[in-house]
Amino acid sequence: MSQLKDQSATGSTRRTFIKQAATATAVAGADSIIKTPVYGQNQAPSTGRVIGANDRINVGFVGVGSQGFNTHVRQIKNNEAKHNVTAAAACDVFSEYRDRAQEFMGVKSGNVYNDHRKLLERKDIDAVVIATVDHWHAPVAIESMEAGKHVLIEKPMTRYLSEGFDVYDTCKRTKRVMQIGAVFCLEEKWHKAAQLVRDGMIGPLVLGQSSYCRNSPKGEWNYAINPKLTEASVDWKRWLGKTGTRRFNADHFFRWRKYNHYCCGILGDLLAHKIHPLMIASGNPEFPSRVTCLGTKEITTDRDVPDNTQVLTNFPSGYTLMVLGSTVNQQGVPEMLRGHHGTLYFGGDKVDLKPETPFGDEIDPETFSGLKPSGADFVAEHADWFDVIRNGGETKGNIDLSIRAQVVISLAEMSERMSLTLLFDEKSRKVTTGTGQEVQPLNYPT
Template sequence: MSQILVVIVTWKENMTDLKSMNRRRMLRTTLAWGGAAVFASRTDRAQGFMAANDRPQVAAVGTGSRWCQKATGIDRPYGSAPDMRKYGDYVVVCDADENRRSLASMLTKGWTGTAADSVADYRAILDRDDIDIVHISTPDHWHAKIAIEAMLAGKDVYCEKPMTLTIDEGKKMVDVCRQTERIVQIGTQQRSNPKFIQALALIPDGRIGTLQKATCSVGGAPTSPMLPKADVPQGLDWDKWQGPVPGSDFRSLAGNKNETSSWSRGHYEFRWWYEYSGGKLTDWGAHHVDIATWGLGNTKMGPISVNPISVKHPVSFKDGYPTDNTQYNTATEFQIQATFDDGIELEIRHDGDNGILFEGSDGRIFVNRGRLTGKAVEDLKSNPLPDRALEKVYKNRPLVDHFRNFFEAATDRKEPISDVFSHHRALSTCHLAGIAARLGREIKWDPKKEQVVGDDQAQSFIARDYRDGFEIET
């Protein structure tokens, strides 16, 4: 085993940080002259991703249920790793929870015959020349930092949604992706779902007339009882799990009917705390608002206003921040309206049938993962879409699953279907909805400058402060 795998990098080792900083500074200079050159030494292996002995090598950062639920101790194959491994081999797994990364390593042995190396610190991965792809499945508040540093280290990235915790992080992701020319796929897998692709092909073909509105029903968020301070579970590095966000006590209470059988500030339940996530607005919102923005033709421009028509939180707020840190705090009920400069509206709701309703001057269509309905859909039997209409929606690439699209994009050095740039625009609407919900007022937005108009307090939520030692290196 190489030295880098037996030495676990600690957060406060100045010499290691200095070495990493110098290496990345040198790498940025190289990438500025031609990002594709970094991939050249690995191109042969990447181009043969379907061959058994010639496949990209993948490092997993975050091995919870979104990566593979079996790594949490639940005997279900749910997660993205079972699909990702069809095209690449996991050779390293990383998690702040020793128990999960141990189970993940055992899983990879069953997949390839060789157990993946196990590391506690993702930076040990960035210095490895044999890693082609970094697969990020951490809680949301870690996504941008790891993705940016992976790109700067010359790795391609598959990052689960939502890509960022703030709009400012999205701007940084866009800048670094453009600078390094890395291939980055966001895990909004609905972009590769045939039902959604067909819905998005119907709209430009005029099947519902002039588009007027999209409504995204994303479901409400749960509440919790008051959670007492609790001992950190054995094997979990709570300081490392929190990473960039301000430190807090670990809280947990047994009895919840979920995969952890508890309410907590940690695994799985992180998405119901604004400190780590945006609640349902960025959880399911990252999926449905992404598709709606795509369908509206606004993937290069954001809204001009976001209005929280109605919002309900489980705790009280002051100046946009929860006053109670013992309970889940993300919005449980909401109706939020975003308006674009062309007058089209995008509404995000907690109620209604989970999915997206597109309304036009001549009809409407509804789409979710289970069905696609509407008169325009029924009319396809007698009036099918033009040849290659679906491929045109799919960036004129072959219609394949979301993971294969990523690996093919990495091979061809082409933009994947769920790219950083358009996802940032869609997710910005979700983030603005969250800010409006927290402050309880309408926000005016300049989509060109990516700034709040006339509201300094709202503008302050566009970015966040990072804990010392956890800042994003760019």
């Protein structure tokens, strides 16, 4: 049975919820796990090795469960020669995952770790892939960049809003290369759309729409529980981090996306894949100005997070983003970007430009096809990251895009859980209601 309490349960008012979120603090016993430095409090951040165009990049992996192993360890190891990289080290709190990674990578036992800080102490590691549970993204990313490592962070970038800006500020200060693991950012069609928007081909933006919908009769994220997971085979306290103290629970370990302590559900796991690309397609990704989100969980009740959700986001330019997500109905909405003069329709590896009727004499319909890469191309995602590490520039899922998308995701979660429409000020980084009341962002251990 779940150890968690539903924060939106009957009897908890919005005002009480806001106050609780504002005063919540991390559990002291877990705090030292998060904050213990690798190089000492008074030492300057490492600058890392200067990597030339032909230098081999040594990659470490923190979090080598399903996503970490299959998407990152396997793909990078199998393409070592193609990328001129070495899959050099791995870290995980579950011994079964460590052993699997060690065997597949073909490394000695001294190259796998239970504690990510040991991996970061290695001067030969140039870049770190972070595919942990969401609440560990920020601590590992920040410590990696402070240690001079470049980072690829699985989506969502962080669990909560404040630590998103911690990652952003650290990345800017250390000048490390960051890639977000929202793989559809690599699809060329979104970048083609951005060019068309900047060229004025569809006029002022009106609305972008997309969806990520599934139908899981047994409940989304109810993955099989590996019987080899025991209190002896996993560092449970480390896995919990600063989410709080609770008894060992295999359901939480393998099905953590169902629970608010560790994840924001559909928003972070599915809709992150749609929010990032549509922000790219706008031609000028902005911080949101207003976000509202609805959600229900009347069909799958074994969780904290909704099984059906809708997000509406306004941006300062007047552009609105609408994304729908579901794990109980697989029918989505057509992907399109609506402008005042024309509309862009997305499908596969192509973009169709169609004029709005009043502007038919000014804009010719046109199809742009064969736009590659297309689909979930993780090899392209890794190649883009390695290329920027060597040659400079910006990754397709760079830090400036990622922090803007993270604000949308974080405010959407807050909106749904607090039953509020929320406004964001990018200069002050403050969240308010429509009446001007400041709202403290959700934070641990909520």
